[in-house]
Amino acid sequence: MRRSIPPSTIMNPDVLVVGGGPVGLATAIAVRLEGLSATVVERRLPPVEKACGEGIMPGGVTLLKKLGVNLPAGGSFRFRGILYQEGHISTRAHFQGLPGMGMRRTTLHNALVQRAKELGVHFLWGRQLRELLPTGARLSDGMVRSRWTVAADGLNSGIRRTLGLDGPIRRQRVGLRRHYRIAPWSDLVEVSFTDGCQAYVTPVAPDQICVVVLTDNPRQGFDRLLSRFPLLAHRLQGIRQVSEEQGGASVFRGARGVVRGRVALVGDAAVSVDAITGEGVSLGLHQAVALARSLGRGGLDEYARAHAGIMGATIRMTRLMLALDRRPRLRRLALGTLQRWPGLFSNLLGIHTRELSLAQFCARLIRLDRLGRTHT
Ligand SMILES: Cc1cc2nc3c(=O)[nH]c(=O)nc-3n(C[C@H](O)[C@H](O)[C@H](O)COP(=O)(O)OP(=O)(O)OC[C@H]3O[C@@H](n4cnc5c(N)ncnc54)[C@H](O)[C@@H]3O)c2cc1C
Structure with a gap:
């Protein structure tokens, strides 16, 4: 699998992506679509497996399609919403538009690698970043010079640590x-709650x-x-x-910034949210596209500004979900309320998946309230 030629003799990409998980691969694809060259270095061999709930929210599915990633129908399953249940409480909400998609991590990885190869992304599998350099990086067996480096090296990002950007673990x-x-x-992702523990099922x-x-x-x-x-x-x-x-x-953690000099953090390396949100991959895809657009315009400033906007709603939702995990009575009250008001749940889901803006959400809430009054 490894090439015998040291990468330094063959590589001088615009963008070096460290980490060939879903977000690193999507970044490389998006970078190529902006007309820049990209090399991905990944310490493991493909297809890369990882513990994951394997549900991609509708926004993420849309981005994969935009990037030209071909998701195999036979190796995936469309889901149309979310079901929450605890004891006798059960409440469901459907997405506003397109469905989400469940698929094995290895299936997603293969699809991303195939698209990246079509676009001419260079891969250095089985190689590891050893040191970040002012003009590139030293790898386990060579050097790569690049104009920009992207840290897509996951939850325990070594690059984030080296740059002093580690944020607190919440x-x-x-x-x-x-x-x-x-x-x-079912064609829903089913999330079951009990005290201090959740189980979720993704087709x-x-x-x-x-x-x-x-x-x-x-x-x-x-x-x-x-x-x-x-x-x-x-x-x-x-x-x-x-x-x-x-x-x-599953770690809820921030970073002290997502850009330092010519290095940008994406995906879990930047900010990771608790797995219960089911949003990790989708958020990473949004970041990948924003980062590539910023690089296409010649720098990282635009990405630094876009990142907070991408994360805002999910960070609020993560706080809420984790608070409910620790407060059983409040959780049951909240789930009971959603059961009585399924319209509210579906609109909240719309905010979570970015299918609805806050203004649209408020307008719908007012409509729901009026409807409720006329029925009481
Ligand atoms: C239990 C669980 C369930 C989840 N469920 C869902 C879900 O249902 N839906 C969802 O969207 N998200 C879910 N997530 C979150 C999702 O898995 C992550 O958000 C996603 O994997 C982030 O992708 P990434 O590419 O940023 O990081 P990763 O997938 O972690 O990839 C990072 C890559 O970098 C490589 N790497 C690291 N260091 C180096 C180095 N020095 N040199 C070279 N390579 C390196 C690693 O080998 C790895 O392949 C879940 C997470 C957990 C833990």
Whole structure:
């Protein structure tokens, strides 16, 4: 897989992307579409796997299409909204427009790599960034000179740390993920709540679902945590597991900035939100496109300004979801309210997925309120 020629002798790209996860790959694709050259360095070999809920929100699906990424219909599943449940409470909301899409991480990775190759992105698989240099980077086996460097090196970004941009960790949990061979029983992502733990199910193929349990206490193990969701545990009884169980940190953390000199942070390397939002990949795709546009215009200033706007609504939603995780009574009250007012839930989801602006949300809320009054 590795090339025998040291990268320094062959590489002098406009943009060096460190990290070949979904956001690094999307950045390289978007950069090529802006007419700049791009090299991706990734320490692992493709397709890169990672514990993830594997649901891509509608905004992310739209961006993948815009980038020309071909998502295989047979290896994915469209979902039309979200269902929240706890005990006897169950409430659902549909997206305003296009559906979201569930797919295995490896399927997404393959699709992104294929598109990047079509566009002439250079890859350095199995190589690691060792040191950031003023004119590029020193890798595990060579040097790359570049005009800009993009840190897409994930949650524990070494580049972010080196640049002194680490922000405080606001909350850290763990997600445990398994896949089961079963036809999805719903076209919604189903999120089940219980005290201190959530389980969510994403349909990822016509014959497969992805199940994640999120917890502060992973030592209990997947099966014990799953047993806290009797309905789901019952459904999965005797169903064949088709992947190795994988765990991953779900961290809500900011950065002290997303641009330093000629280096920009994207995706989880910039800001990571808790997995319960289901927004990590979509947010990263929005950032990738904004960053490439900024680079296409000759610099990083525009990206630095755009980043806060991209993250705002999801950061507020993350705070809310994590607060509800720790306050069971408030959570049940909130879920009960959404159950009574499904229109409210669907409009809140619209804000979360950026399908609705705040002004549209308020207008709809007023309409809902009037409707409620005429019915009481
Ligand atoms: C349990 C769980 C469930 C989740 N569920 C969802 C969901 O349903 N929907 C959703 O949208 N998001 C979800 N997320 C979040 C999502 O997984 C992340 O937001 C997403 O993976 C971020 O992509 P990234 O490319 O920024 O980082 P990563 O996917 O972490 O990729 C970073 C890459 O950089 C490479 N790298 C790191 N350091 C170096 C180095 N020095 N040199 C070379 N390469 C390096 C790594 O090998 C890795 O491949 C979930 C997360 C967790 C933990």
